[in-house]
Amino acid sequence: MFQDYDLIVVGGGHAGCEAAAAAANMGSKVLLATMNMNTIAQMSCNPAVGGVAKGQIVREIDALGGYSGIIADKSMIQFRMLNKSKGPAMWSPRTQNDRMRFAEEWRLQLERIPNLDFWQEMVAGIIVENNKVVGIETSMGLKIKAKAVVLTNGTFLNGLIHIGEKQFGGGRSAERASKGITEQLEELGFESGRMKTGTPPRVDGRTIDYTKIEEQKGDEHPEKFSFSKETKILDRQRSCHITYTNPLVHEILEEGFEKSPMFNGRIQGLGPRYCPSIEDKINRFAERNRHQIFVEPEGWDTVEVYVNGFSTSLPEDIQHKAIKEIEGFKNVKMFRPGYAIEYDFFPPTQLKTTLETKLVENLYFAGQINGTTGYEEAACQGLMAGINAHLKINEKEPFVLTRSEAYIGVLIDDLINKGTDEPYRMFTSRAEHRILLRQDNADVRLTPLGHQIGLASDERMKYVEEKQLHIDAFIKNLKTHKVKPNIVNENLSKINSSPIKEKTNAYSILKRPEISFKELQQIEDELNQMINGYSKEVIEASEIHIKYESYIQKENQMIEKMKNLEDLKIKDSLDYSQIPALSSEAKEKLRKVKPQTLGQASRISGVTPADISILMVYLGR
Known part of the structure; x- marks a missing residue:
């Protein structure tokens, strides 16, 4: 019934999709095995992609030749660049997405890959011979052979859902848990643990009074994730909104604490520290009388709304009673309650730098099975596991990104060396070389590497080379363009910048921290003629390079010293x-x-x- 495959990917979430796509696009014959083909790339938590540090990861995936950025662009309903008031190392793109279209776009993208097959069924275990994986066995007893296997089981391994005092098996709301794999891996010598995550209730947007809550619009000039020309910038956007809890909401929620599985010991796994449940926030930050709630639409056309910031596992009647006391939610109707989910994970110190397991050859782990949280963290692990599985079975050198090359490198290095006992989430503060790992230069950093291994296309590579040529030419023009004192000094004084005594090149003036390129244009009219033909992307990248040149040089010197150890x-x-x-x-x-x-x-x-x-x-x- 089945041919032998080069690679089998178990699980159709964000990690599984990237793993299957990468290996298939590089030439492997791949099978994606998932329990439900209707939930491929399901956004099981909030309908958004990116954010602080996560947005950088999505751009890195895109630069290497992965699909997360393209899918996010095709399904986005709002774009925001976060942290624009801070330095460029902190700028982080984020999209609000249409949940249904996101999953649909992913599935259609996967179906367009000729080397990729699908099978809908629970995988009960892996087949191992002489400490080497040689295939999988399904719940119906089917044995499918492969040279390598990537496990991306998400929250499904012995998943247990909690709502108040009720608990039932499940990997996600209305989906069954996966049984058998944990037990088999433990028999093979793997160490496992338990983690917990949660999700808020979803409500009917028609029953929210938007006049009483604060509107949060997208950027006036939106951008996109993908560096490719395959996607377009939004010409219309949907707004999100912000509201707050209050002391009455907290009081009602506290009534249910005795029935909370978090506080009565029924949940053993540790939850994400940086995305706590509402009951956890009330308990840990008792001095605060309100907490922010983000009201996020689930798509262009649906009325379903995601109540971000109200993650909970309290009884559904308590949830409903409390949520109605939030400003703007007086008449709200709930579509489904929030819940917590406990699941098995495997400490990632059991992995090599390629995400291959140390105990079983050609077996790879990616995503929440490694103790991470978030679509973006999962997707980048899937991408790297898929790439390395393909390279390994073709007897090629592994593909490993260092901490100075990518946030992806930081994430994997952290996981395999330090491990994690709570859901790992990426932050800019985790990257010691973050001035080099910006979202704007991900293509220049990584597309040459993606192209070298056969994943990023020739077209992508050509586009990056052209972009770098334009950046170099633009910087050269700024160095040769002389600015006269009698033209600019009056305007320099207006913005509290020192006057110049002689003709000075525009490059030197732009290095001043108080002057942006936009201000320089207003000071010196001739610059407007010079920028003709240069894109906003090139001008912004050039300005960042000029402003941070000395810092970048120091970082590179530090990296060279560290290379001796590597x-x-x-x-x-x-x-x-x-x-x-x-x-x-x-x-x-x-x-x-x-x-x-x-x-x-x-x-x-x-x-x-x-x-x-x-x-x-x-x-x-």
């Missing part, structure tokens, strides 16, 4: 117990993680600089 390889067979000077904790952690380089060893929690010095001496011998 170049020192460590054999898997190294017996750390034979190095007496190492601390006991270092021996234990190094034995568990099995770092592949000295640089990786230096980032393992519990391994000190002294331990690294000892290792360096030992490896030198």
Whole structure:
């Protein structure tokens, strides 16, 4: 019935979609196995993509040749660039999306890939021979052979849904949990744990009084995620809205705390610290008399609304009673209650840098199975697992991004070296080289790498080369264009900038922190003629480069120093117990993680600089 596949991807969520698409587009024959083909790429939480640091990840996926940015663009109903008041390293794109169209666009995109097949059924386990995965077994007993397998099971592994005192098995609302895989992996020697996440109630937008809540419009000049020409900028947008809880809402919610699975011990798994439930917020921040609620439409045409900030697992009657006391929600009708879900995950220290497991060859984990939270974090892991599975079975060098190359590199490095005991979410603060890892330059950073491995298209590569040529030419023009004192000094004084004493190039003036290119244009009219033919994207990228040139140079120097450690390889067979000077904790952690380089060893929690010095001496011998 089935042919043998190069790769089988288990799970049709954000990680699974990117993994299947990447491997198939690179030439592998891929099977995507999912329990329900109608829920491929389901936005099971909020109908939005991107945000702080997450938006950078989506642009990186797009630059490498993945699809998350394209799908987000095709289904977006609003665009906002967050943190524009801060430095460009913090700018983060975010889209509000049409939930139904997002899933539809993903499925249609996957169906257009010739090398990709589908099978709808629960996967009960993997087939392993001589510590090497050779296929999967389905719940009906079908055995399908493959050279590699990527598990992207999301919240489905022994998923347990909680609403007040009720609990029932499920991987998502109205969808059954996946049984058997955790138990098999544990028998193979894998360590597992439990995590928890939650989702708020959905309500009928027709019953919200929008006159009583604050409107939040999209950007006046919206952008998009994808660097490709395949998608367009929005010409119309839907607004979101903001409202707040109040002391009465908190009082009603507290009535149900005794029935909350969070507080009575029924939920064992740790939830996401940075996206807590409403009952958790009330409990942890008792001094606050209100919390922000984002009212987010689920699409262009539907009346369903996502109540972001009101994630809860309290009894449904308590949820309904409390939500009606929020400003603007007096007559609101609920479509479905919020709930919490507990699920199995596998600590990611059990993975190599490629996301291949250390215990079973050619078996890869991606997404929430690794303890992460968020569509974007899952999608980028899926992309990297799909790429590396394809490369491994074709006996090619692995594709690993470093911390200085991408947020994706930071995320995977954090996971495999430090592990996580709570749902991992990406933040800009996690990236020590964030001035280099901006959202605007993701294509320049990563498209050449994506093109080199055969994922990013020739067209994409040509576009990036042209963009870089235009940036270089624009900067060169600014260096040669001289500005006269008698023309600009009066205007410089108006914005509290020092006057110039002689002809000065525009490049030098733009380096001043108080002057933007827009202000420079207003000061010096001739610049308006010079910018003809240059896109907004090129002008913005050039300005960022000029403003942050010295910082970028320092970052690059620091990276060069760190490369010395990354170049020192460590054999898997190294017996750390034979190095007496190492601390006991270092021996234990190094034995568990099995770092592949000295640089990786230096980032393992519990391994000190002294331990690294000892290792360096030992490896030198």
